[in-house]
Amino acid sequence: MATTSRRVLMLAPLGLAAAGGAGFYAMLRGMGSGSYDPKGVPSVLVGKPAPAFVLPALDEAGVPGLEDSALRELPAPVLVNFWASWCVPCIVEHPQLMTLAREGVPVFGINYKDKPVDAAAFLARRGNPFQRLGRDEPGRVAIDWGVYGVPETYILDRKGIIRWRWPGPVTPEVLAQDIRPLLRRHA
Amino acid sequence: MLRRIAFAALLLAGPAFAVGLPSEMLQDPAQEARAREIGRELRCLVCQNQSIEDSEAGLARDLRRIVRERVSAGESDAQVVAFVHDRYGDFVLLRPPFNAVTAVLWGAPLLALGGGVLAIVLSRRRMRSALVAEVAPLSPEERARLAALELIEEDKRIS
Incomplete structure (x- = not known):
């Protein structure tokens, strides 16, 4: 019991780093292909009609x-x-x-x-x-x-x-x- | 001496705002202060890490003007912010609202704090259990060795 919890604790940082790495990799790939833009401002108008003008x-x-x-x-x-x-x-x-x-x-x-x-x-x-x-x-x-x-x-x-x-x-x-x-x- | 005075002046200088032109500012100082307060909460979408009060971008200037028009028209702070928020979404708010998308953002400090507390509690419990742990009784062989060692010690003292 004590040893398994210790092993889990030791693996936790590794798992965290792996999850973070996977996330950053996905973001970088998205930036490369143009599907993800960290500076992009998503439009609130999508799904709505044009405003009156x-x-x-x-x-x-x-x-x-x-x-x-x-x-x-x-x-x-x-x-x-x-x-x-x-x-x-x-x-x-x-x-x-x-x-x-x-x-x-x-x-x-x-x-x-x-x-x-x-x-x-x-x-x-x-x-x-x-x-x-x-x-x-x-x-x-x-x-x-x-x-x-x-x-x-x-x-x-x-x-x-x-x-x-x-x-x-x-x-x-x-x-x-x-x-x-x-x-x-x-x- | 002159350099020191210049340095002191630098230290005393307040933060610079892009609203420098008197023509841009509202006549009423209270309304102008409110407009600045609102503008500081709104992101300039062109420069992104500045508020519209700090930015010289054309869009920021337009948004500053809109904020001032609405303030002088008697709208509440919330109404003015809502006008800009309706057009540019959560991104325009420098203080992001709590919703499904930003839950992780707001929750991360709590998660980190909880994780830290949990780690401390676990390690303390393990330390305490290590201190309190019963020492296993000596086996017959160990007892025999101990007795032999004690005999040797005694012999040394006698001789």
């Missing part, structure tokens, strides 16, 4: 502005992309948004804290993937969405429920591994 259009873009009523009943799932002309990762993700737009996927944009001239120049140079584009120059609507940096991309299902949020650029990998399966699932 009305944003004016960017005249030069030639597409209507964006408001929450346009995100209620939808013929297909949509992407809502927060971007700015001053945001470097937004340049990285732009070709992927253009690809989706060419395929007919509705991509809606919210231009965050940008000057209309700069935003228009960005779209003129790189193309406009947005079917609708709202200007959020004060950045208040972004705060209502829980945006903490640009770019951020959301996928809403046909009922207008937010199903997915990606903080960071839509790389070709994100497009293939996350966005396409989600669009299929919610089609």
Whole structure:
């Protein structure tokens, strides 16, 4: 009895270290594959409809502005992309948004804290993937969405429920591994 | 001398807050103090280990402004915090709330304390039982050896 309890006590630190090691290994692997981000802020909006908002259009873009009523009943799932002309990762993700737009996927944009001239120049140079584009120059609507940096991309299902949020650029990998399966699932 | 004075001034200086611009601060000092108190509990989501009061990030400035707007509109501290919490979740609170996800976080010190107390109790009990443990009676052979040794000792003393 005494010897078994002593053996258990001696093994306890080893077991603790092993459990900790396994946990840290899982975290590191997740960080490597991108499935775990210790600095990530999980969105509270996932599973909920978009918050109420009305944003004016960017005249030069030639597409209507964006408001929450346009995100209620939808013929297909949509992407809502927060971007700015001053945001470097937004340049990285732009070709992927253009690809989706060419395929007919509705991509809606919210231009965050940008000057209309700069935003228009960005779209003129790189193309406009947005079917609708709202200007959020004060950045208040972004705060209502829980945006903490640009770019951020959301996928809403046909009922207008937010199903997915990606903080960071839509790389070709994100497009293939996350966005396409989600669009299929919610089609 | 000048260096000493400068050093003393450094020691006396209070903590620096990012809210330096008078235009950002509320007119009413009591409301401004409340806004700072609330802001110190809210994490800047860009820099993450600073509160929105300490950060120069654009988002932190926007959140500071929102906190001040809501304070001056007469909302309670809890209402102001709830507004930000509703948008950014538990992560924005520098003091995490107790729930299923954070239970381990809050419970860890108690677990460590309990484990330590248990270890102390166990080791003390073992020590006491070792002291009190009955010594096994001598076997006949041991008795014989002891008697022989005592005889030798006695012989030495006599001679």
